[in-house]
Amino acid sequence: MSSLDASAVRRPLSDYTSTKLDALELFDEIASTNSYLLSEPAPAAGRCRVAIADHQTAGRGRHNRQWISQPGDALCLSLAYTFAKTPQHLSALTLALGVGVVGALQGLNVSGARLKWPNDIVALDGKLGGILTEVRSGQGDGVTVVAGIGMNIYLGDSIDFAAASGWAQRPAGLNSIANEMPTRELLAGTVIENLYATLGDFEVSGLDGFREIWQQHDWLLGREIIVDMADKRIRGIAAGVDVDGALLVDTPDGLIRVISGSIVLAGAAGSTK
Numbered sequence: 001m002s003s004l005d006a007s008a009v010r011r012p013l014s015d016y017t018s019t020k021l022d023a024l025e026l027f028d029e030i031a032s033t034n035s036y037l038l039s040e041p042a043p044a045a046g047r048c049r050v051a052i053a054d055h056q057t058a059g060r061g062r063h064n065r066q067w068i069s070q071p072g073d074a075l076c077l078s079l080a081y082t083f084a085k086t087p088q089h090l091s092a093l094t095l096a097l098g099v100g101v102v103g104a105l106q107g108l109n110v111s112g113a114r115l116k117w118p119n120d121i122v123a124l125d126g127k128l129g130g131i132l133t134e135v136r137s138g139q140g141d142g143v144t145v146v147a148g149i150g151m152n153i154y155l156g157d158s159i160d161f162a163a164a165s166g167w168a169q170r171p172a173g174l175n176s177i178a179n180e181m182p183t184r185e186l187l188a189g190t191v192i193e194n195l196y197a198t199l200g201d202f203e204v205s206g207l208d209g210f211r212e213i214w215q216q217h218d219w220l221l222g223r224e225i226i227v228d229m230a231d232k233r234i235r236g237i238a239a240g241v242d243v244d245g246a247l248l249v250d251t252p253d254g255l256i257r258v259i260s261g262s263i264v265l266a267g268a269a270g271s272t273k
């Protein structure tokens with residue numbers, strides 16, 4: 001059981017998305033909604049299933065970090081979707097999903113959310129949320145992805161989220177940018193609707209249809225950043241994303257493409273380690 005009302009979560013869904021949703025499961029408490037959907041049967045091609053939790057005991061983020069949230073004060077939502085054929089540049093899907101989440105917030109009259117490569121949602125320079133996209137093998141040419149969205153709705157002060165999770169950035173809550181707070185159900189349903197539409201569009205045209213919008217929300221663009229990669233650290237000016245979703249960094253040695261790495265703003269706390 002969850003304190004969330006399933007019928008209210010379904011209300012914002014279009015008829016089309018409703019017919020494609022195989023399961024909507026709401027949990028009071030679970031280890032991780034992503035882990036749960038990764039262990040469940042994959043949806044058929046073009047279909048999806050969703051898990052939402054009031055509280056996760058082992059919420060996960062990128063780079064094996066923890067995702068910590070207060071029970072009932074965050075959105076912890078995962079959506080599993082099966083692509084009939086593995087899309088080109090699947091690694092760029094997280095960027096497209098970020099555009100989908102920002103679109104959901106805009107649809108709820110919440111503006112001001114930005115995107116930080118590759119998977120962060122930023123509000124007032126703090127971490128509003130994050131996206132964890134995980135891939136499981138599919139049948140034939142297909143592939144199933146589990147997209148997990150964590151978003152701080154109300155931030156309590158009883159947990160030092162940043163310290164507990166090891167995030168480089170202080171957290172921010174949706175209440176810091178929303179003039180009128182949506183209910184968690186309305187937020188969840190609107191996010192599901194946008195994520196499903198995003199997945200369908202990505203299936204057809206990959207990152208192409210999202211790249212320009214992504215760059216309009218790019219929080220790093222034009223800022224001096226430090227990128228920690230597996231084998232080296234680079235410093236330069238963030239210059240948008242390439243066609244395959246790689247981060248472009250303008251450095252004294254030329255334009256460098258970053259496929260994977262942790263980013264901090266140069267001069268930010270923790271950037272001198």
Ligand code: BTN
Nearest residue numbers: 032034059060061062130148150
């Ligand atoms: C990140 O910022 O690195 C991604 C955080 C993703 C957290 C969400 S909450 C729902 C889903 N279940 C998880 O265990 N993680 C994702």
